[in-house]
Amino acid sequence: MKRILTALITVTVILSGTALVDRYYRPVAAGNGETFLSFPGQTTEREVLNLEKDQQKKLLALLNRGSDEALNEVVGIAENRSKAIRKARPFKAIEDVRSVRGIGQRTFVNIVAHADNSL
Numbered sequence: 001m002k003r004i005l006t007a008l009i010t011v012t013v014i015l016s017g018t019a020l021v022d023r024y025y026r027p028v029a030a031g032n033g034e035t036f037l038s039f040p041g042q043t044t045e046r047e048v049l050n051l052e053k054d055q056q057k058k059l060l061a062l063l064n065r066g067s068d069e070a071l072n073e074v075v076g077i078a079e080n081r082s083k084a085i086r087k088a089r090p091f092k093a094i095e096d097v098r099s100v101r102g103i104g105q106r107t108f109v110n111i112v113a114h115a116d117n118s119l
Helices: 001-026 045-049 053-065 068-072 079-088 094-099 107-116
Strands: 026-029 035-038
Touching: 035 107, 053 094, 053 107, 068 079, 079 094, 094 107
Parallel strands: none
Antiparallel strands: 026 035
16 A cells, blocks of 8 residues: 555656646747747846847836836836836846846846837
8 A cells, every 4th residue: 555655646746747847847949049948937148139139229228218107117117126227227238137126037027028029
């Protein structure tokens, strides 16, 4: 009985792990034909570089010169975060905004998504 229970638990753990891998780790093709794993909420420098040059320039301009109203259009940036962004200016690169207090992984993902969809 103990062996059967152990076998059932082992099978359950293996199947759960497989389901988690399928759910959370997705292969993503990079622009150069390379494939890498994308984790939930992960935005890498590579994804920022996948923005068109014009989008990168507009996003950097938004971060460096955008008004509170313009910054508040980004999901996850409200009054306190826009003040923190203004206080931390100037940014030399888009990724530098991650050093701002209150800008975590999720907000950074939203900032890059905003550039990809709206700029």
